[in-house]
C-alpha cells in the first residue's frame with residue numbers, strides 16, 4: 001500500500017462570473033510514502049491564481065508565499081495536470097490523505113470551477129487524517145485540532161518545517177501517520193471515493209428542518225411525559241419554529257408544573273438527528 005499525503009494553500013476570492021466565493025488553490029504539496037512509511041517522492045508547486053490575482057493579507061502572512069512566486073507560477077490546469085500524472089505513477093491502490101477534509105473540499109471546488117468536473121478523477125481512496133488522529137489524541141475540541149497542535153502533542157518537532165507551506169504540512173502529516181498508524185484500525189478510515197455517493201456526502205450541508213409539515217419530522221417527539229411524575233403532559237400552545245427549534249409549552253395535569261420544550265430536527269446526509277430540551281416554566285412566566 002502507498003500513501004500520498006497532500007496539502008493545499010489557497011486564497012479566498014470572488015468569482016466575478018457568478019459572484020460565488022472560491023478558495024482558489026495557490027500551492028499544491030504532497031509526499032508519497034511506501035508501505036514502510038519512507039518518503040520516496042514528493043511534489044511541490046506554487047499555482048498562479050486567475051480569479052483573484054492578488055493575495056489577501058491573511059494568506060500572505062500565513063503562508064509567506066510572495067506575489068513574485070505567484071506571478072512566476074503556472075495556472076491550476078497545468079499544475080493539476082502534472083500533479084495527477086505524478087500521483088498516477090504510484091498506482092490505483094494509493095490512499096490519499098489530508099489533514100481534515102477541507103483540502104478535499106477545496107480541490108473538488110477547484111475541479112468544478114476550472115475543469116468543470118464534479119469529482120477528482122485520480123483519487124480512488126481517501127482518508128481524513130484528522131478524523132483518524134482524533135481516536136488517539138485527547139483534546140477538548142475534537143474536530144478542530146490543528147495540524148501543528150496534533151504534531152506537537154505527538155512529539156513531532158515542527159520547528160524544522162515551514163508551517164502552512166503545502167509540502168512541509170504534508171510531511172508533518174506523514175510524521176503523524178507514521179506514529180499513529182495501526183493496521184487494524186486504519187483501513188476503517190479509508191473511503192472508497194470512486195464508488196457510490198462519496199462526493200454527495202462530502203458536499204452535503206446539514207441543516208435544521210423548519211417546516212413542521214416535513215415528512216422528516218416525527219411528531220411523536222412532541223409528546224412529553226412530565227419529567228417529575230412521568231405522567232403524560234398536556235400541550236398548551238401551538239408548535240412554533242424559532243431559533244432552529246420547534247417550541248411549545250406543556251402542563252402536567254398531576255403536578256401542575258409547566259414546561260417549555262424545544263425540539264430540533266437536524267438533517268444530516270444519512271439521518272435526522274433529534275434533540276429535545278425541556279425546562280420548567282415558572283407560573284409567573286405564562287400569560
Ligand SMILES: [Zn+2]
Nearest residue numbers: 226229252255
Ligand atoms: Zn407531573
